[in-house]
Amino acid sequence: MQTRTNAANRIDRLPISKFHKTTMVALAFTYFFEFADINTFAITAPVIREQWGASVNHVAYVTSLSFVGMFIGSIVAGGLADRLGRKRTLVATTVWFSVWSFATIFAWDIFSMGLFRVMTSAGLSAMTVVAVVYINELFPKAVRGKYQAYVIMIGICGTPATNLIASFVVPINDWSWRLVYLWGSLGVLFLFFVRKLAESPQWLESRGRHDEADAVLRDMEAQAVAQHGALPDAAVPVETGPATRAGLAMLKDKKFLYPTLLLSVLWITQTIGFFGFSSWAPTLLAAEGISVEDSIFFVALTTVGAPLGSFLAAQVTDRFERKWCLVVFALVIAGSGLLYGLTFTPVLIVVFGFLVNLFERG
Numbered sequence: 001m002q003t004r005t006n007a008a009n010r011i012d013r014l015p016i017s018k019f020h021k022t023t024m025v026a027l028a029f030t031y032f033f034e035f036a037d038i039n040t041f042a043i044t045a046p047v048i049r050e051q052w053g054a055s056v057n058h059v060a061y062v063t064s065l066s067f068v069g070m071f072i073g074s075i076v077a078g079g080l081a082d083r084l085g086r087k088r089t090l091v092a093t094t095v096w097f098s099v100w101s102f103a104t105i106f107a108w109d110i111f112s113m114g115l116f117r118v119m120t121s122a123g124l125s126a127m128t129v130v131a132v133v134y135i136n137e138l139f140p141k142a143v144r145g146k147y148q149a150y151v152i153m154i155g156i157c158g159t160p161a162t163n164l165i166a167s168f169v170v171p172i173n174d175w176s177w178r179l180v181y182l183w184g185s186l187g188v189l190f191l192f193f194v195r196k197l198a199e200s201p202q203w204l205e206s207r208g209r210h211d212e213a214d215a216v217l218r219d220m221e222a223q224a225v226a227q228h229g230a231l232p233d234a235a236v237p238v239e240t241g242p243a244t245r246a247g248l249a250m251l252k253d254k255k256f257l258y259p260t261l262l263l264s265v266l267w268i269t270q271t272i273g274f275f276g277f278s279s280w281a282p283t284l285l286a287a288e289g290i291s292v293e294d295s296i297f298f299v300a301l302t303t304v305g306a307p308l309g310s311f312l313a314a315q316v317t318d319r320f321e322r323k324w325c326l327v328v329f330a331l332v333i334a335g336s337g338l339l340y341g342l343t344f345t346p347v348l349i350v351v352f353g354f355l356v357n358l359f360e361r362g
Contacts, residue, residue, distance in 0.1 A: 007201040010217050012140045013232050016147070017224040019198075023138055024151050026193035027131050030094050031155020033187030034124050035306075036162040037101050040184045041066065041117055043166040043296055044177040048113070051174065058110045065114045067271075069121030077126035086134040086200040091191070093130060097123025098188035104181040120184075137200040145317035153310030156361060160307070163300030170296065266326065270360070285349070298346060302353030309361030316362075325362075332359045 014020075045059050052058075073093070081089040100120040107113040135148050162183060170177045198220075204213035224231060251257045285295035316325050333356055340352035 007205045007213055007217060008137075008141075010221070011138065011201070012142070014140055014220060014224045015228045015231075016140075016143065017220070017227050019220050019223045020139060020147070022193075022196050023135075023198075024147060024154075026190065026197055027135065028151045028154035029193065030090070030127060030131060030187060030190045031152060032158035032161075033184060033190075034097070034127055034158070035156045036158035037097060037120060037124060037184035037187065039159055039162060039303075040101070040104070040166075040180050041113070043163060043299075044170065044180055046295060047170055047177050048110075052110060054110050062110065062114045062117055065118040066121040069118035070125035070271075072118075073122035073125035073127075074129055076122070077129040080126070081130045081133060082203075086130060086137065086203050087194075087197055088199075090127065090130045090134060090197075091194055093123050093127040094187055094190045097121075097127060098185045098190075101181050101187070102185035105178045105185075134200060137202040138198075143318060145322070146314045149310050149314035149317055152361070153307045153314060156306045156310055160300055160303040163296060163303055167296045167300055266330075290346075294346075298349055299353070301350045303357050305354040305356070305358035306361040309358040312358070313362045329359045329362050 041062055045062075048054055049056075049059065077089065077093060080092070084092070097120050100116055100123060104113065104116040104120060107116055131151075132148070135151060136144060139147050162180070165183060166177075166180050169179050198216045199212070201213040201216040201220075204210070204216065221231060251260060285298060290298070313325075336352045336355035336359065340349065340356055343349060343352065
C-alpha cells in the first residue's frame with residue numbers, strides 16, 4: 001500500500017514562528033531540570049560521605065547505578081516514543097524523573113540512594129532521547145541544528161544554577177543537602193506547558209493518522225502566515241511504501257553501519273567524559289583536601305562553560321561541516337581534560353574545567 005508523506009516537506013518551508021518558540025521554551029524548561037538533576041548526587045556526595053560514613057566505593061556504586069538507569073531509559077524511550085507518540089512519552093518521562101528525584105529526598109542510606117538514582121536516571125535519559133526526536137520533527141531542517149543547540153543552551157543553565165544553589169544550601173545544616181533533590185524534582189512543572197504543545201505531525205503521519213497530522217500542520221502554517229505573510233509552496237508529497245520496522249538488519253548496509261559505529265564510539269566516550277567529570281569532580285576535589293563548600297563552588301564555576309558551549313554550537317552547527325566541528329572540539333576537550341587532571345591550583349582547576357564543559361557541550 002502506498003502512502004503520501006508530506007509533513008516534513010510542509011515543515012521545512014516554514015519560518016520560525018510563535019509555535020516553534022513556544023515549543024523551544026517548553027523543551028528548554030524540561031532540559032533545565034534534567035541538567036539540574038543529573039548532577040544532584042555529585043554535588044551532595046561529599047556531605048553524604050561525611051554523614052553516612054560512605055566510602056569512595058559507595059559513591060562509585062551510586063554513580064554506576066545512575067549509568068545503568070540511563071542505559072535502560074535510552075533503550076526503552078525509543079520504543080515508547082514510537083508507540084505512544086512523542087508528546088505523551090515526553091510528558092511521561094519528565095514526570096517519571098521528577099517523581100523519583102522527589103523520592104530521593106527521603107533516602108536513608110547509600111543503598112536506597114542507589115535505587116532512587118537508578119530510577120531517576122532512567123527518566124532523565126529517556127526524556128533526553130524523546131526531546132531530541134521531538135525537536136528534529138518539528139523544526140525546519142535548515143535551522144534545526146541551531147535551535148536544538150539553543151534549547152540545550154537554555155536548558156543546560158540548570159547545571160551551573162544547581163551547583164551555585166547547592167553551594168549555599170548544602171552547608172546550612174545536616175539535612176539541607178536533601179533540598180537539592182527537591183530542586184531537581186521541579187521538572188514536573190513542565191505539565192503547565194503540555195496543552196501548548198502539539199504531537200509531532202511526522203509521527204502522526206507514520207501511524208496513518210493523516211487527518212490529525214494535517215490539523216497540526218494547518219495550525220503551524222496559520223501561525224507562520226500571521227507573523228510572516230504568505231508561505232512558499234511545499235515540495236511535492238513523496239510516495240512511500242508501507243511502513244516497516246527499522247531493526248538491526250539495517251546495519252548490513254554500510255551506509256548505516258559505519259556512521260552508527262563511529263557515533264556510538266563518540267557517544268560512549270562523550271558520556272564517560274561528561275558524566276565521569278561531573279559525577280566525580282566534587283568528591284575528588286574534597287578528597288584532595290579542598291573543603292566541601294569550595295569544591296562545590298569550583299565545580300559550579302566550571303559548569304558556567306556548558307551553556308556557552310551550546311551557544312557556540314548554535315553558531316557553527318549549521319554553518320560548517322559537523323564532522324569537522326566534532327574533530328576540533330574533541331581535540332580541545334582532550335587537551336583541557338589532561339591539564340585539568342594534572343593541576344590542583346584553584347584558578348587552573350576552574351579554567352581547564354570551564355574549557356572541558358564549554359567544548360564538551362559544544
